[in-house]
């Protein structure tokens with residue numbers, strides 16, 4: 001049997017960071033990706049230049065069942081990161097959303113069942129499966145919303161919180177998430193689900209729907225206004241991609257004990273920040289005020305989502321290590337290298353090393 005890790009959608013932001021970690025530790029990686037994501041192709045080229053044949057790319061689509069079958073047969077463990085991301089696209093083409101995010105996942109599960117080997121399978125889901133968390137009672141503070149319930153304010157949202165659908169996207173992702181757990185229960189597949197919240201880090205080609213932190217930082221450095229939805233008091237917990245990769249590896253490695261479980265993967269209350277607060281933090285980092293343009297509330301956007309990662313911590317020993325200020329400063333420094341028009345104060349200060 002091969003010791004290759006198969007990353008479906010592995011040429012994207014998270015996948016390429018995960019691939020790098022595996023390759024660095026001498027483990028061969030097979031990517032199956034249709035290269036739909038901006039930057040995916042150049043990411044693979046860079047990894048190939050560094051790691052040569054240890055990295056294999058199959059340009060293919062997860063909707064192609066034969067491609068899935070062939071790739072699975074060559075893998076000893078699998079992470080599924082392939083998705084059509086974001087609610088707004090799903091309102092334009094809900095059928096595509098269904099095909100990529102749900103039908104392809106069920107086909108993949110069927111192929112794993114057919115393959116018959118106990119191949120550890122980690123499915124990357126999203127915190128969007130909790131929707132707008134309409135049942136969560138909130139109070140309004142000067143710069144942010146906060147849960148009325150003190151326990152939730154202290155610990156965040158755990159995996160018992162009911163799933164809630166607010167878009168075709170949320171629907172396809174929540175259904176796929178549940179199918180994976182059900183295949184673990186009904187057919188004994190060694191599979192688990194990572195419900196990932198807001199992630200940021202280098203080489204993220206983000207937009208307003210997903211990857212918005214890198215999108216904001218890039219806008220700030222180019223002195224373009226940042227779009228602030230609603231009143232900007234929405235709260236999210238923010239996770240650096242290196243911390244996420246560590247969590248995914250621990251989940252994969254511990255699959256025997258973790259199968260059939262879903263895990264909220266996020267920075268938790270210690271890494272929570274409101275959009276307004278983040279804008280302020282970024283202004284301090286770049287050394288000048290950042291302009292914000294105000295937009296309407298987004299339909300189905302949660303006023304507050306902060307993961308409670310206690311289950312993940314208890315079962316794998318994982319903890320996020322990178323503080324928001326440190327991670328953002330690193331990201332600014334990286335982006336600065338490619339953007340000569342960055343604010344003078346930030347450039348002159350040399351930002352931070354990293």
Ligand SMILES: NC(=O)c1ccc[n+]([C@@H]2O[C@H](COP(=O)([O-])OP(=O)(O)OC[C@H]3O[C@@H](n4cnc5c(N)ncnc54)[C@H](O)[C@@H]3O)[C@@H](O)[C@H]2O)c1
Pocket residue numbers: 008009010011012013014015032033034035036037040060061062063080081082083084085100124125126127196197198199200210211
């Ligand atoms: N980055 C985040 O902030 C974040 C937050 C929550 C959840 N997630 C989840 O983590 C996973 C990875 O996220 P990411 O930020 O790396 O996304 P990404 O868009 O950068 O990567 C997804 C990859 O999947 C590929 N892909 C898309 N459709 C495909 C198809 N039909 N067949 C084959 N490949 C296809 C894309 O080319 C891309 O390389 C996704 O499931 C995403 O929803 C990410």
